Amino acid sequence: xxxxxxxxxxxxxxxxxxxxxxxxxxxxxxxxxxxxxxxxxxxxxxxxxxxxxxxxxxxxxxxxxxxxxxxxxxxxxxxxxxxxxxxxxxxxxxxxxxxxxxxxxxxxxxxxxxxxxxxxxxxxxxxxxxxxxxxx
Amino acid sequence: xxxxxxxxxxxxxxxxxxxxxxxxxxxxxxxxxxxxxxxxxxxxxxxxxxxxxxxxxxxxxxxxxxxxxxxxxxxxxxxxxxxxxxxxxxxxxxxxxxxxxxxxxxxxxxxxxxxxxxxxxxxxxxxxxxxxxxxxxxxxxxxxxxxxxxxxxxxxxxxxxxxxxxxxxxxxxxxxxxxxxxxxxxxxxxxxxxxxxxxxxxxxxxxxxxxxxxxxxxxxxxxxxxxxxxxxxxxxxxxxxxxxxxxxxxxxxxxxxxxxxxxxxxxxxxxxxxxxxxxxxxxxxxxxxxxxxxxxxxxxxxxxxxxxxxxxxxxxxxxxxxxxxxxxxxxxxxxxxxxxxxxxxxxxxxxxxxxxxxxxxxxxxxxxxxxxxxxxxxxxxxxxxxxxxxxxxxxxxx
Numbered sequence: 001x002x003x004x005x006x007x008x009x010x011x012x013x014x015x016x017x018x019x020x021x022x023x024x025x026x027x028x029x030x031x032x033x034x035x036x037x038x039x040x041x042x043x044x045x046x047x048x049x050x051x052x053x054x055x056x057x058x059x060x061x062x063x064x065x066x067x068x069x070x071x072x073x074x075x076x077x078x079x080x081x082x083x084x085x086x087x088x089x090x091x092x093x094x095x096x097x098x099x100x101x102x103x104x105x106x107x108x109x110x111x112x113x114x115x116x117x118x119x120x121x122x123x124x125x126x127x128x129x130x131x132x133x134x135x136x
Numbered sequence: 137x138x139x140x141x142x143x144x145x146x147x148x149x150x151x152x153x154x155x156x157x158x159x160x161x162x163x164x165x166x167x168x169x170x171x172x173x174x175x176x177x178x179x180x181x182x183x184x185x186x187x188x189x190x191x192x193x194x195x196x197x198x199x200x201x202x203x204x205x206x207x208x209x210x211x212x213x214x215x216x217x218x219x220x221x222x223x224x225x226x227x228x229x230x231x232x233x234x235x236x237x238x239x240x241x242x243x244x245x246x247x248x249x250x251x252x253x254x255x256x257x258x259x260x261x262x263x264x265x266x267x268x269x270x271x272x273x274x275x276x277x278x279x280x281x282x283x284x285x286x287x288x289x290x291x292x293x294x295x296x297x298x299x300x301x302x303x304x305x306x307x308x309x310x311x312x313x314x315x316x317x318x319x320x321x322x323x324x325x326x327x328x329x330x331x332x333x334x335x336x337x338x339x340x341x342x343x344x345x346x347x348x349x350x351x352x353x354x355x356x357x358x359x360x361x362x363x364x365x366x367x368x369x370x371x372x373x374x375x376x377x378x379x380x381x382x383x384x385x386x387x388x389x390x391x392x393x394x395x396x397x398x399x400x401x402x403x404x405x406x407x408x409x410x411x412x413x414x415x416x417x418x419x420x421x422x423x424x425x426x427x428x429x430x431x432x433x434x435x436x437x438x439x440x441x442x443x444x445x446x447x448x449x450x451x452x453x454x455x456x457x458x459x460x461x462x463x464x465x466x467x468x469x470x471x472x473x474x475x476x477x478x479x480x481x482x483x484x485x486x487x488x489x490x491x492x493x494x495x496x497x498x499x500x501x502x503x504x505x506x507x508x509x510x511x512x513x514x515x516x517x518x519x520x521x522x523x524x525x526x527x528x529x530x531x532x533x534x
Contacts, residue, residue: 019230019282021323023237026292027264028244029257030299037254045249063291063312089248 028092031064037091038098045090046111048076049097055105064088065096069105076109215387222388223277230274233267234282261299268300268330272397275327275404276388284322289438290315293322294348294359297329303337306346313350314438315357321434324405325359328413331398332361332426335415340365340423357435359428364421373416380415382407410434 043049051073061069064086071077071085083093100106240260247253275281288296291312298304317325336346344364351358368376378384379399386400402413411434417425 018280019227019234021234021237021282021284023234024241025284025286025288025322025326026295027237027260027299028241029261030295030304032257034257034261034305037251040251062295083248089245089253091248091250091253 028089031062031088032092032095033099035095035099038094043079043094043097043108044111045078045080047079048109048111049079049082050074050076050107052105052107055100058103058105064092065100068093068096069100072106211387215389218388219277223274223279226270226274226277227279229270230267230279230282233263233270236263237267261304264299265302268327268334269397271327272331272401275401276397280408281324281327281405283320285319286322287316287319287436288322289313290317290325290350290357290359290435293317293326294329296322296326297333300326300330301334301337303342304333306337306342306344307333307348308345309348311350313357315350315352315435316438317430317435318433321409321411321430324409325411325428325430325434328402328405328411328428329359329361331402332413332415332428335398336361336363336365336424336426339363344421344423353429355432357430357432359430361426361428362419362421363423363426364419365423367418367422368415368424376415379403380406380413 049072051069055069056073058069067086068082071082077085079093079097080090082097083090086093088096097106097108101108237260240256240263244253244256244260247256271281289312291309294309298307298309301307333346333348340346340363346364347362349360349362351360376399379386380403382403385404388395391397391400406413410431412429413426414429415424415426417427419425
């Protein structure tokens, strides 16, 4: 028994020399199918997405796209949240979502743009102007 | 009287004739004996010479053999030393490429939200191709394939192989199978499939599809690769079969200036890891059909069935109750959010400004580290959801 155990690693050198591959088995560029990022204004952090009703019947989805679709099947979720849940980089999620939108699987709601704040410098310039004009 | 003379004459002639005949016969006999004697002598000489000749022949052969063995020994040592040098170099490249892959994975995750991601993905693709070449050279020189210590689905193994060739977008994996390869088989099968895919891609049109399908035949799992390229003739087939079976391992020096490692590499690793590869089939597009035949020692059936139950998830619930937490787990056990009537993001409503001093979904997205900002955003929305107040964002900000 012991002998066998000792014999087992017959090639300790080989094992030592063995190169362990620690990188992801499936690289991200395969998951995105080599596609580029969508334009910056599309699928920003807070864009909301949900699956169309018949989306789950879609065939030929990669496991990652499928998990994204499952995640947004029951209601709207923000792009950032999708990325958080799937543990995929945000950019990859955006590419996947853009792909799925092209395949007509998603409903996308762009965020309401937040109201523009007046420029602080402009305001202080006006304030300065008023002060000098009327004295304060 | 004259008759007597005639008779005597005749008798005399007869006697002379007889005498002559006797003499002649004696002569010929003597000659015959002489001839035989000299023949025997000559034969003897000939035999001696022939034996000498054969001895010299044997010696010559011996020398030839010796010379041949010296030459082949020299060839073998030079092949071995070349292999050793090349192996060292290839292993160095191999480990560098592996290191770089790990680095790239990290960087891609760190800058996942940045626009540089596109470029990073391309760099990763180039690196994956280099890693495959280095693996191939290392294997040709007798080094083991890099190893992975986790089992993986055969679908992912093929995707990994896909990433190792240039025009990987052409490859279409037609189905996902519920079969996982054991950890030891993952890297070698990925390399073999990558070489086959590369072969399929380089012998067909740039836009022609390459299809991968999985089939279970008795106790074997087949990875079938169909291309629409040019078929092979009989000679090519025989050569390929010999290489793939590992029967003929070409020497490095025979590989030529543009070395074709593909088939020899496949043959070597298939022999080492116990699977078979066949390229003699004809694909349905008239190209080559390559089949990787994996015996059942190399794979197991995955427990988790393909996600089918998700399809029945009640979609209609979500209209009425936004906060409902029922059925709120994904297949991976992650919490899933229910439907909402209103978008989460947007202009904060002025009413009901509860004090939430650090509103993480802050107005200006900071581009430094998307990981933490995403996490913060997520935490923000989660905590916001837990509050009953409609708006998590404070009225006050700096």
